Amino acid sequence: xxxxxxxxxxxRTRGLLQNALIELMLEKGYEAVTVQDIIDRANVGRxxxxxxxxxxxxxxxxxxxxxxxxxxxxxxxAPSSSEGGPGEVRLGFSLAMFHHAxxxxxxxxxxxxxxxxxxxQQQIQRILTDLVRRELAPLVKPGAGTPVSLEVTLLYTVxxxxxxxxxxxxxxxxxxxxxxxxxxxxxxxxxIKAALELR
Amino acid sequence: xxxxxxxxxxxRTRGLLQNALIELMLEKGYEAVTVQDIIDRANVGRxxxxxxxxxxxxxxxxxxxxxxxxxxxxxxxAPSSSEGGPGEVRLGFSLAMFHHAxxxxxxxxxxxxxxxxxxxQQQIQRILTDLVRRELAPLVKPGAGTPVSLEVTLLYTVxxxxxxxxxxxxxxxxxxxxxxxxxxxxxxxxxIKAALELR
DNA sequence: CCGGTACTGAACACGGTGTTCAATATCGGT
DNA sequence: ACCGATATTGAACACCGTGTTCAGTACCGG
Numbered sequence: 001x002x003x004x005x006x007x008x009x010x011x012r013t014r015g016l017l018q019n020a021l022i023e024l025m026l027e028k029g030y031e032a033v034t035v036q037d038i039i040d041r042a043n044v045g046r047x048x049x050x051x052x053x054x055x056x057x058x059x060x061x062x063x064x065x066x067x068x069x070x071x072x073x074x075x076x077x078a079p080s081s082s083e084g085g086p087g088e089v090r091l092g093f094s095l096a097m098f099h100h101a102x103x104x105x106x107x108x109x110x111x112x113x114x115x116x117x118x119x120x121q122q123q124i125q126r127i128l129t130d131l132v133r134r135e136l137a138p139l140v141k142p143g144a145g146t147p148v149s150l151e152v153t154l155l156y157t158v159x160x161x162x163x164x165x166x167x168x169x170x171x172x173x174x175x176x177x178x179x180x181x182x183x184x185x186x187x188x189x190x191x192i193k194a195a196l197e198l199r
Numbered sequence: 200x201x202x203x204x205x206x207x208x209x210x211r212t213r214g215l216l217q218n219a220l221i222e223l224m225l226e227k228g229y230e231a232v233t234v235q236d237i238i239d240r241a242n243v244g245r246x247x248x249x250x251x252x253x254x255x256x257x258x259x260x261x262x263x264x265x266x267x268x269x270x271x272x273x274x275x276x277a278p279s280s281s282e283g284g285p286g287e288v289r290l291g292f293s294l295a296m297f298h299h300a301x302x303x304x305x306x307x308x309x310x311x312x313x314x315x316x317x318x319x320q321q322q323i324q325r326i327l328t329d330l331v332r333r334e335l336a337p338l339v340k341p342g343a344g345t346p347v348s349l350e351v352t353l354l355y356t357v358x359x360x361x362x363x364x365x366x367x368x369x370x371x372x373x374x375x376x377x378x379x380x381x382x383x384x385x386x387x388x389x390x391i392k393a394a395l396e397l398r
Numbered sequence: 399c400c401g402g403t404a405c406t407g408a409a410c411a412c413g414g415t416g417t418t419c420a421a422t423a424t425c426g427g428t
Numbered sequence: 429a430c431c432g433a434t435a436t437t438g439a440a441c442a443c444c445g446t447g448t449t450c451a452g453t454a455c456c457g458g
Binding site: 007009010013044045046047048051 | 434435436437438439
């Protein structure tokens with residue numbers, strides 16, 4: 001016996017459950033999915049489900065966490081945002097994330113889009129805010145205040161991005177990642193510059 | 200007997216139920232509120248509730264409809280948006296709506312803010328989109344296309360506004376209506392101009 | 399004071415949740 | 429190939445919220 005009781009089985013079971021939830025979310029939306037639905041789809045016993053997750057929400061959050069890891073990993077291997085002169089608003093996360101969404105379409109459509117529950121929206125907001133903060137925070141002069149606070153500018157940027165991403169996903173990618181990225185920048189960059197008094 | 204069977208009682212009862220729901224939403228958030236909670240708070244019998252509304256969602260939507268009426272009414276009596284030269288992006292709805300939200304703080308906090316359920320978010324988006332479309336649609340030249348489509352620009356504007364409104368409400372009005380309105384314009388107007396090729 | 403309408407509240411069937419537990423299956427190591 | 433440990437199973441259960449039904453009661457307008 002190994003001290004680590006983690007069979008390969010538990011990983012397999014968790015995967016089955018996560019996959020079943022995603023399929024069902026794409027079909028009915030999160031709220032309508034029942035634990036019974038999930039375990040039927042995954043061919044897993046009821047008590048097994050509750051052995052792994054406290055409830056449906058925790059299962060969803062665990063899936064979201066997987067997505068987050070994937071994303072962070074993808075961002076780290078993407079071109080860094082330190083290129084170009086300081087003071088320029090690059091929003092480097094944007095194009096990388098649109099690409100990532102296209103690659104993991106099923107996952108993103110289920111979780112990020114309209115289908116995902118309210119629980120997830122909040123987490124997504126958090127994840128995106130962390131990403132954007134890393135880009136915007138270095139640009140503000142530490143000295144004086146800005147026309148709009150960094151916090152509010154972050155909130156604004158993340159909301160705009162989230163809205164565009166959701167629209168892109170829910171409309172079956174009606175344009176290329178480069179185009180939707182250009183749209184995002186066209187709309188937000190001028191406002192961000194004005195809000196943080198850049199350039 | 201009047202042909203219209205509508206007693207004053209039914210209006211009173213509907214009001215009691217709507218009020219009870221709002222109070223409870225402010226306390227626990229929509230999802231956590233139970234029909235039993237509502238009828239206890241309103242001192243109304245269970246079957247009375249179901250005599251008036253199909254379910255909890257319909258009650259909420261009826262409240263939202265009341266809010267919509269109030270808002271439309273307030274907008275009509277506000278200074279019209281046709282002032283200033285054509286081609287100028289005025290976004291006249293914004294300040295009026297921040298004021299309206301401050302006047303009906305309880306209602307807005309319950310419905311528009313984080314507490315409101317997912318059902319409502321969608322409706323709010325619709326209502327706001329109608330408002331904004333009325334302002335932006337006349338500005339685009341009917342001839343050629345724009346760098347960003349009107350639909351996407353609308354989506355963007357509404358999301359940004361909704362995010363700021365929610366933030367303002369959920370943070371207990373940390374600044375005046377005029378200030379948050381100025382913030383909104385600072386952030387969005389430059390992007391809208393660029394997106395629709397105005398000025 | 400009467401006819402009609404609105405309200406009451408208990409009882410019910412239904413469906414989803416999360417727990418329990420004894421039986422069974424499967425893995426890893428030797 | 430076998431054993432001990434661990435993971436999984438699925439039925440049974442208590443609990444809670446939903447939405448319906450219905451006989452009885454309160455209330456309004458005329």
